Every structure is written in C-alpha cells, then in structure tokens.
Amino acid sequence: MKKYFTTAISYVNGKPHLGHAYEAILTDVFTRYNKLFGHDCLMLTGVDEHGQKVYDVAVEKNMDPLAYCDSLIPDFTNLLKASDVDYDVFFRTTDESHMKNVQSILQKLYDKGDIYKDYYEGNYCTPCETFYTEKDLNDGKCPECGRETTIIKEENYFFNMAKYADQYEEFLNANDDFIYPKFRKNETLGILKKGLRPLCISRKKEKMPWGIEIPFDKDFVTYVWFDALINYIDGIGYLTDDEKFNSYWSGAVHNIGKDILLHHCVYWPTMLMAMEVPLPKKIVIHGFWMGEGGKKMSKSLGNVIDPIGLIEKYGSSSFRFYVLREMSLGHDGVFTKEFFINRHNNELANDFGNLLNRATHMVVKNFDGIIPEPSKKTEHCDAFISEFNTLLSGIEQKIYDYELNKALDDIMKMIRSTNKYMEDTAPWKLIKEDKELCGAVLYNALESVRITSILLSPVIPKKFEEIKDIFNGEIPGDLEFGKLVPGKKINKAVSLFPKIEKEKEPEKVKEVVQDNLIGIEDFGKVEIKTGKIIKAESVEDSNRLLLTEVDLGNGDVRQIVAGIAKFYQPEDILNKHILVASNLKPAIIMGIESQGMLLSVKKGKKLRLVEIDSELPLGKKLV
C-alpha cells in the first residue's frame, strides 16, 4: 500500500526551531517505519513563502521577494539535514506549477459558486496595510507598529465553508480515527457546532502583491491558507500526475501542531470537499515542547533548546530518540538538557549500547567472531524468545495506530529483557562449562541485537549505519527471531553510545524565577484612582454586565461597563467607594463605551469589588 506523510509547511519568515525539528522528525520516523514494514511511502515538507510579512521584509531589504525567500531556504534544509530527515519533496509555494494549480482550483470553486465576492470589514492598519482581527489587536492598536487602526470595509473574495459543514461533520462521525488524538476530534466538532463563517481568501493586490493572483480578478491575490494548504496535493502531482496523486493521496497523513488545528481540521477538509477531492486518511496533531517545569520556552527564561546545537554536540540519533521517546504523541512534552542526558545515558548508552558491546565482545573473544549455532538451550531460552516474539509481533500495528510511545516502550523492554537474559544464563560462566551452550545463548543475544537495531533504525538512522559494521555492513532484514545465519563473521562493536558526562553546572545564581516582573516605570503607566459609584443599572440583553457611572472627583464622571452582574444587583453597588483603572483606552462592550475598569478580586466563582474607606477623597491616584 502506498502512503504519504506530510509536515506542515513552515512560514519562511522566521528561524526554524525545536518545534519544526520535532514535527519533521516525527513525520520522518513514521515514513521510515512504514517503509521498513514494506510500504511505498513519500514524505513531504517545505515552506510557505507568500504573504505580507515576507513581502515587507523583502522590501525593507530592497530585495526581490523570491530572492529573499531563496536566501532563507538553507535555514530549513540544513535543519532537516542535521536531523536526518529523509524527505522526498521539499515544497515551495512559489513553485510555478503550484501557482497554476491554485489558480485552477480557485477558478473551479468560483465557477461552482463556492467562492464569491463580498465585503470584508475589519480593523485596518493603514501604515502596515494589513487587516487584523479583534483578537490580534494589542490594546486596540496594531500589533506590528502600535498605531491606531481604523475599521474599514473592503471588497474581498470568500470561500463558503459552511456549505460543507454538515457533510464534513457526518464524515467525522463516521471516521472516528480521522483526527488523532481523539480529543482533538471533539475540539473540531465543537468548532463545527458553532457554525462556520465564510473564509476570506483574498487580499487587494495593490496593498499586498506577494501572492498568487486570483484568475478571475487580477486586482486580488489569494491569502495565505488557501494557497498554503494546497501544497499537500500539489506535492504529489494533483492535476499533473493523476496516477501518482491517486495512489499516494489515499494514504495521506498530515502531521501538524495543535496551533493550526482550525486550518487543517476545518478549512482544509471543507476546501477539499468543495474541490471534490477525497479527504486524507488522517490528521495527527502533536503538542508543544515546554521548558523545565512545563513552562513555555522563552528567551527571557533562558530555557530555549537549540536543536542544531544539541545535534552537533551529541548527535542526531540521540536527539531524535529523545524527542520521539520523551513526548507522548499528541500531548505537550518537556525538553530540558538534564532529561535529554538522562534518556541518552540510561537507555541508549546503558541498556542498548552496553548490550551491543557485551554480546559482540563475547562472540569475538570466545568464538573468533563467528556467529555460533543455536543448537542447545538453557532453561531460560524458550521463555526469553517467547517474550521477545510477543513484543516483536505487536510493534507494526502500534506504528499503524500511531502508538509510537508504546512501540518504543516495547522495544526498550526487548532490550532490557535481553540484558536480563544474559544475567540469567551467564554465558561468561557457560564458556568454561559448556561452550556449545554458551554459543547458543550468544546467538540469541545477537538475534536480539540484530532485531532491536532494525526496530530502532527509523529512530536512530545514523547510528544504525554504524551498527551495520558489526555485521560487516549488511544486517539481515528479516523481522523474525532466528533468521540470523550462523557461521558468518561479526565484528566487535565500538562504543556507539558513549555516556554523556554531566557537566558540572557552575553554581547557578538563583535568579528570581518570576518572569512577569515590571519596572517602576511600567507601574507608573497604570493609573488607579479612587471613585464612588453614583449610578448603576443592568444592561439590556446581557446577563453579566452592569452599566455604572463613577465619580472620580473634580467633575470627572466615567461611564464604566463592568462584568459583575452575576455577583451584584445594581442597587448593591450604588454609593460604594471603589478603585478604578482610569487611564485604560476606552472599549466598546455591547455597543456601550466603557471608560475604565472597576477593580475586583475573583476567587473561583466568587467576585467582590475592592472597596475602600469612604473617607478617602475621590479621584486620587494610587501611589
């Protein structure tokens, strides 16, 4: 069966980081496992190059946007290379044939009526020439330049996602394993339940020319996602090589981060339905890497992991092993250098590396390196082989089920049980009593080494190449215990996974862990004043807002909307002396302007206003 694995394509404008490396490695490892189990697989990764930010930086650098993108590509390909990611396609959205395909898809959906022209209303930053959603705004201001935005209407093209919502929901309910892990499927259903709004898919070319031109209206280009998502099908010959496309697409698996669930689990499936292309087989959503203590990685905390640095220092195999083994696929994981070193030392060096050594050394020393015959057996042999085979037989299915952690866990169990087997049988004693029996034990140990090495090869491809030297460059590939042919010569393993010495941490000066500290100058920006509530009434159609007027003295009376109706009746708060954040930018809530914020304290489901001594004068600033 043919299969097809993809990463999300990365936006070029930003350095690739641990998250990119992880996603690529994850996708690569599933591709490699499936190849190992005999499937014909392709892997795609790549970059998304269009859009405002790239265009802006290119202009700033006085470069052609495409040339600017070209200059960024090595950052990504170098990381992939360093991570031993063996991709088949590196996709660029500036690819000619992709741009043509996007256009023909746009035309098709336009002809069907799924794309239509309408007005887009949004917060627009004129200097930045960009629309922002309410959420993007920073205190109501442009998140990029900090200037005021204005609400303007603009004509744009929209994709009518809602048309396919029901059909998609049905599909989801019928295909329980379409989205992995399952709780992400529930999240998707929740989004569908709320109803889908039309998706704006265009930008005025005069404002943002760096995109694919809309074929039926030369004044517009497509906007990011409609362009980017299509890479998945273009990468394997959609509209250009039907046979290739059809054979691989039916086995397509997208690997994405949890931040782009909306785009892949809602936009993309409805787009495909509109295009009349079958949906992919599966979407796998992984979590994020956190720093020590589960804290977000950030420069200020100094807990950012540099993948290239670690790979250069400790090797790609240990790095891959760590990210795949440590993170429970779908959940967030923690990456610290200490955990990384522990993983490497305990599992790769002590358990696995040491097993390679002890098994091969004994064969070389006592049997001149000739693989002995398994002609006899000890009381432990059958039980060992049987347990080994039980674990072995479950691995393939676990990979198909995306139970990578369980698969790796089982492989480690196989390795540990082999170490135990050697303790139980003690071939170093047997050699003195019964050489043939000793040989049989070592044969079994070598079989374990061979098979577990193969099973780990997708995870540690580079080290696997070195392990091959034991078997003179070629490891018999049968995943069946007993297929190793006796009589051939093997070599002593070199130390493949040297332990990492824990660096003596220079006594860390205990810095204040709190990273939300502000300076006095920031505090000074906040103006909190004493006030008295002189009017309070409920707000129509709102179950949580109260409209108040607060006297801040000197004739300064503010209209403030407060979300406290669940906790106070209007009459409860009348004449209360309270505190007000008085220099907040006014906000419109339910169409009413709110000119400040009443300070309150919330604990669980209780909320109380902060009340002050009524003797305090009104309108005084807290200092």
Next chain:
RNA sequence: GGCGGCAUAGCUCAGCUGGUUAGAGCAUCGGAAUCAUAAUCCGAGUGUCCGCGGUUCAAGUCCGUGUGCCGCUACCA
C-alpha cells in the same frame, strides 16, 4: 461565562469496554555478579489513584458535585 480536557508513587507517566494484593521508567537505599561503556541483574519500598456523594456483588475505571490546573471561545477591561 460557555465548550472540552487533565488531576495516579519524590519526578515523568501507563492503566482498553468497571473484576484478584494499583503498574513502568527515572531518582533513592540495600544486595548479587564481573562478559560489558563503574555498564548489568535482583530486592525494598512508599501512593486517603484530588475531596465529597451515588450506582454496583465489585470503581482509579461509570454518574453527580466541589476544588485546582490547561486548551479553545465569549458581552473579560
């Protein structure tokens, strides 16, 4: 506020459709062994399985409720 998720040994987690004395790895302590990268193996553990109530012959596992954290979202301001 709404929707969803999580809460299990010091740490990271596994425990599927409810069923014998609740598990793994790491860390800790004790021991065996010496083929091997001071590697390996054995043993010792410790847990009000977040609290409360319920269903059941039987609940970490199901239901209700409370608390705490996380995610998305909203009329948070």
